[in-house]
Amino acid sequence: MPNDMSIESYLAKGGVLSNPSNVPPRYRAELLKLMTSFVDSELAGAAGFADMINHGPGIKSRIAAAKIVLEKTDHADKVLKIMAEFGVDAERYAIHHPWTARLDRSADIGTRRVEHDMRLAVFNYPLTTWADAVVMNLLMGRAVAVHMADFQMVSYQPLAEAFRSIAPVEARHAELAQEGLVALIAMTDAQELQASVNYWWPRVAESFGGADETRLEALKAMGLRRITSDEMRARWEAETDGILKQIGLQSG
Numbered sequence: 001m002p003n004d005m006s007i008e009s010y011l012a013k014g015g016v017l018s019n020p021s022n023v024p025p026r027y028r029a030e031l032l033k034l035m036t037s038f039v040d041s042e043l044a045g046a047a048g049f050a051d052m053i054n055h056g057p058g059i060k061s062r063i064a065a066a067k068i069v070l071e072k073t074d075h076a077d078k079v080l081k082i083m084a085e086f087g088v089d090a091e092r093y094a095i096h097h098p099w100t101a102r103l104d105r106s107a108d109i110g111t112r113r114v115e116h117d118m119r120l121a122v123f124n125y126p127l128t129t130w131a132d133a134v135v136m137n138l139l140m141g142r143a144v145a146v147h148m149a150d151f152q153m154v155s156y157q158p159l160a161e162a163f164r165s166i167a168p169v170e171a172r173h174a175e176l177a178q179e180g181l182v183a184l185i186a187m188t189d190a191q192e193l194q195a196s197v198n199y200w201w202p203r204v205a206e207s208f209g210g211a212d213e214t215r216l217e218a219l220k221a222m223g224l225r226r227i228t229s230d231e232m233r234a235r236w237e238a239e240t241d242g243i244l245k246q247i248g249l250q251s252g
Contacts, residue, residue: 155223201252
């Protein structure tokens with residue numbers, strides 16, 4: 001990027017950001033923040049779901065769960081490799097944080113992050129049963145799909161390409177969760193499943209963040225966001241509510 005041009009002007013003229021040497025400091029900080037939140041959320045999500053694998057009701061469900069854990073870890077690795085180009089020690093990063101750490105089930109931290117990593121707040125809450133894990137993965141899987149639609153358009157080309165390869169795999173995770181919930185509704189107390197929906201719905205909704213309009217406009221100008229948190233949340237609510245109603249459940 002030319003030194004005499006702002007990042008907003010450069011991007012408006014069709015400029016491409018493709019390596020650490022052509023990004024200004026403010027952009028670099030926000031880009032790393034986005035990548036860190038994604039990596040931490042994938043690693044924490046995979047770690048939490050890994051504990052549920054052997055609770056699956058059959059071999060096929062356990063294989064599907066193990067595959068999801070593997071793929072989420074691989075997605076974290078893809079983005080970590082990009083972070084490494086900015087000087088992050090990827091090998092140490094993966095083992096440095098307590099990815100299995102969880103708060104008490106009754107905790108309510110809103111959108112706050114905890115001290116040890118940048119995972120989305122929802123990944124600080126524990127899963128309790130296989131049914132609970134399936135419900136959470138459906139709701140969060142649908143949220144990830146909404147996030148991915150925005151992430152695939154980020155202005156840092158290597159990251160956009162990584163997200164484009166990750167998006168269809170994450171979409172399949174949500175489909176597997178939906179299939180699993182359809183199977184569970186036929187063999188599990190619907191009240192138990194509805195209780196899980198009621199628990200996870202507001203916590204997943206918080207993953208879209210707050211309405212800091214000033215920061216949002218800055219991120220839009222840098223090409224790191226396209227739509228508002230409220231727009232993303234509204235899309236998630238509408239799509240996920242429709243899926244739950246088809247299954248016989250209500251949104252929380």
